[in-house]
Amino acid sequence: MANVTLRNVRKTYPGGFEAIKGVNVDVGDGQFCVLVGPSGCGKSTLLRMVAGLETVTGGEIDIGGRIVNQIEPADRDIAMVFQNYALYPHMSVFNNMAYGLRNRGMKEAEIKSRVDEAARVLELTSMLDRKPRQLSGGQRQRVAMGRAIVRQPKVFLFDEPLSNLDAKLRIAMRVEIRKLQRRLNTTSIYVTHDQLEAMTLADILVVMTGGQVEQVGNPLAIYEKPATTFVASFIGAPPMNLMATRPEEIRSQLAGSAAADAGILGIRPEDLVITDQTPDGGVALPLTVEAIERVGAETFIYGSREPEEQRVAATPGELPPGEIIVRVPGTEAPAIGAKIRVAALRNKLHLFSGDGRTRLEA
């Protein structure tokens, strides 16, 4: 059992590329920390630095009160689950799990009891004699988990362990991992680019972009109060609608509060309702329906704002400028081309400075 503390951790490659630009994270004993961010944000690099597979060029990594910057991966008391599982192809499932223990000189009887116990927990008992290639993706994933569990390490590290599985299995394994971690109560750091996985697994969520931490906190707190427009659009699906408050129609509705000076207004699709009224202090938007997605329990309406010239970009790569997503329950939806009016309550508005870097409280 251990805390993991990263103090101003940096990674600069010999070429001068700065992959990690000073990260501070504190993961408490037994907590499940998820690093989430778009690809290339440095989350995997950071995890590999904790594992000892990448050198640390600045700052300190502290595992259980011991600074591990210069310590070999094997001596850090960590176990890692890789994206492609990295099982030894020529060893049986049993030997895959036992290998790390044998290298540490553990007695065979103890190894056997630990591996049997892990196999029982992961329902691998009948497969102990098989080779990895005779297993399905989900089973391989469980063997990789087993290899981590038998070591009884201070910290589990997961590097996108579910991204090679199909959607259904991914959800099942996600729940399994969470249950397992709760039961073993082992500090864990988990890397993913899937915000849903991040939300459902994390005790502490670390949102990263461009080698920096954008926001750290409880997942729901981050969902409710994203600190920047990046976090706002990254956490939550579909992403938050972001629009400039410059257009007079919005600015006038926000008049009278500090928020009137905000540069960017964000509203989550689930906070918009179709109504003809403008809630007190809230915002109403006239939309033209352009597309509709029915997914059963809910329906997403993609609308464009009028007039055309008021379309302003959200975060790059997200919604096309001016496009607004509205989430409504059930399958009821207006026809394509219909003019509708949607509104959000005052306390559902997210306001950011013009550069998107600062959240303003309304």
Place this chain on the structure above:
Amino acid sequence: MVEEEGFRRYIAHIILWIGIAIVAFPVYIAFIASTQDNALIANGQMSLLPGGHFFETYYQTIFVGTSGSTREPVGNMMLNSLVMALLIAVGKIAISIISAYAIVYFRFPFRMPIFWIIFITLMLPVEVRIYPTYKIVADLHMLDSYAGLALPLIASATATLLFRQFFMTVPDELLEASRIDGAGPLRFFWDTLLPLSRTNMAALFVILFILGWNQYLWPLLITTRDDMQTIQVGIRKMITTTDALTEWPIVMATAVLAMLPPVFVVVVMQKLFVRGLVETEK
């Protein structure tokens, strides 16, 4: 595979049979000749059916040798060839897998220049560097020895390149998982890389064994004693006789015997060999 219709398929089969005949007929002749009486062969009256001297000829070939030219029993020549071929095959595999491991997995100064030097030796087979190589082996007093026969042929760029290519396809995560599992460089090599290279090693062994077995020029140069003679050199010596009739049945029996070990190796290792060439088991 495309199924051809009647007529065209017969043509294909006929061509294949002709090919087989061209390859197999000399082998058949060699075997037939080894069972015939020498006088008949010398007169050009050799029949195409086996003669009655099979046991007698092969006994003499293996345990006694020819009565003229080299008097070395072929059994001993085969032993020499076998030792040389095994030393070359095993030695080459051992040396090249270790050097490939160093080149792929370790960052040391002049890594790439060293790799290129190894690469360049591809252009310098024994035949090209024969004088300096001979000089070195002679200075080391390794003439007429197994070491002298095998050592100069062991250094090999091809096998190093092959293992390098293979190691580069092994996922990095395996090394990382090993590191986390507490396996050092030697452990990783021994426990993970070697077992994964098994099929590649088998394929190389077959190729290198045959290459070693068929060496002619080098053994001819550095062996002077008859009891260090390899079978390939021995055959040649048996044919050249100055004042007597070439003992063709014995020569042919030796040729047949010379074919057996490579055939044996190929047959035994065939499964692994084919897998090593086509399949990547990861």
